[in-house]
Amino acid sequence: MKIVSTSVVIANPRRGDEGRASVLPGIRVSDRKERLGDLSDDELLEVAQTARRHASWAQARELAAIAELHRRRVEAETDGDLDYRILPAQESVTEEVAAALTITSNSAAALVHLAERLTGPLAATGAALEAGRIDLARARVICDVTDSLPDRATELVEAAALERASDQTTGQLRRRIKRIAQRLAPASVEERKREAVRRRRMELWENPSGTADLALCDLAVEDGHAIYNKITAVAQALRADGDTRPLNAIRADLATQLLRGVPLPDATRDLLTKASVLGTEASVAGEALAGQTSDRERCQDGDDTDHPAVDAELESLANAAHELLAEARGSVRSADRQRAVGRAAQRIHHRLAVARDLVCQGDRQSHGQPGYRPPAWMRREIEARHATCVFPTCNQPSHRCDLDHTVPWRPGITCRCNLAPLCRRHHRLKQRLDWKLFQIWPGLLIWVTPSGTWHIVRPDLR
Ligand SMILES: [Zn+2]
Ligand SMILES: [Zn+2]
Structure with a gap:
């Protein structure tokens, strides 16, 4: 790598800068030439290359952080906790990542999987990503092709991949290492294909x-x-x-x-x-x-309902809740945060109880229905209020969700202030003790994650 003397200093990215994680390794623009407009063409390309290495480095950090969180959550789960009605830690942490990064559960699951692999059996690929020798797309290709290969074959394919990965596009890399994998472990490759065919399906976007x-x-x-x-x-x-x-x-x-x-x-x-x-x-x-x-x-069906606009009151309620939660989290040590924030959300829910009852009793129906199952009109109202599952990043249409009683059912609380659509997956997530869900106002929900952050879901957020 050429050093551009007057303007851009490109440090060796392989040296890394672990000790000072807040400072990105690599690039420093001098006082004299700090605008891209002042750089020559080849300097611009070097800036682009260096920025790409930064991105790779940052992605390696992101994955390493996710892997560490994953390790903690899985370690914390004792075998005695396993219950089919409750989402296991492995998947709960996926939802935590999805909510924190605002990505779908599927993307988060792919990230968690990649993080596990790049800090485990594919540590050399993880190191190449961190050093900026390959980018995330190529790391994904290596992870993808070696998935479900036996350990020894994984090692060999990874070594072969890294030998030339920095000079190959993702397509070239994939073709080359697929051939190697096929040669080294034909049975695993065949089994993987059969496995994939079992998941055949029709999709619509x-x-x-x-x-x-x-x-x-x-x-x-x-x-x-x-x-x-x-x-x-x-x-x-x-x-x-x-x-x-x-x-x-x-x-x-x-x-x-x-x-x-x-x-x-x-x-x-x-x-x-x-x-x-x-x-x-x-x-x-x-x-x-x-x-x-x-x-x-x-x-x-059911898609043409006009969703009521969030009125100003609801928005100010959400903001107030946000402030109270932030205050509760305040200076609390991280281990106690989840409990502090959960208690604060509980208090908000409790404080609004009387007002909530008045709102629900307002018009045609008295507050709540006696039975467990909501009547059809109530189901329609809830589905119109939330077109999808109320997990912040979930897109499962509400007509395919369970109508969950936010506070577990007892007679009289089958009501619009206590029902929200949850897909099967997020229903199971909610059953976990380290996640909390509150409906502080009809349609206004607060999720509290295991790390003590929160996500406020409004009726017409989407
Ligand atoms: Zn109610
Ligand atoms: Zn969901």
Whole structure:
């Protein structure tokens, strides 16, 4: 690495700077040239490279911190605690990370897994990331390809990967080390594939442009190709027949028609069901896809409710709660924080009890319902108030959630001030003793995490 004498000093990132963790290793811009506009082109590229190494270093720190938290939480759980109704520590810490970093549970689980691996069996990869020799994307590739390999094969694949990883893109690296893994541990690679096929599924995402993506995921590779080839063959036949739509659009339209059970022109149907079209898997597309009806109507159900705007009172209540919790946490030692914050949230909940009862009794219904199960109108109201599970980063639609009694049920507290949608996972998380959930006002909830931080969830946050 060239040292740019006049402006940018690039320290050797391999030396690290562990002792002074608040100072990033690497770059210092002199007084004379501190604006990017004053740098030459190659200096700019060096700044970019150095910044990328910083990012790698920072990501290594992030992962190391997560790994340490994970280690503590898992260590703290005694075997006697295990209960299928309660989320285990391994997954609880994932939710703690999700809430702290504002990422989905899936992303957090991937991070926790990566953190565990890079501080354990793939420590050399972790060190390469920290030194900025590889970036996070390449560390993920190495973690991904070695997942479920036996220890010895993992070691060998990692060593081979690191030899050239800094000069390869993620695609090149993945192809190269996949071949090595296949050679070293063919049985594990095969088993992993079978395992993945067991999780085959259909997924739906909505796009910012107002469209949606629909995908069949983790199919056996032969099935995927068979379906794709078959639809392509039909699309090409239609093109040859004078259809002017682009091939991609024809493919998408054909698949859509098939999945929605719309009758296709006879010629197309023949092509799709005739075993001769593209080899042996000919019936896959026809039989597997035809006759299924669209889920769309069901998906749209209940989505057109207007969510009431959060009024100013609710917002000031949330702010007040936030201040009280911050005060409670104040100077308390970290080990006692969770209890201090939990008690503060409990106090807020208690103090608002009378006002809450008055609000609930206000109009048509008296406060609470006698039974355990909320009546349909109440369920609709709760689902309109929270379109998704009330864990801060969860996107599970509320119509697929349990309506949880925030304070465990006893007669009279099946009420809008004590019900909130929780998906199965976050329902189990809530059962843990080191997590607390309070509903201080109808629809206004406070989560207290094991580390004593809190997340306030408002009715129309999303
Ligand atoms: Zn109530
Ligand atoms: Zn959830």
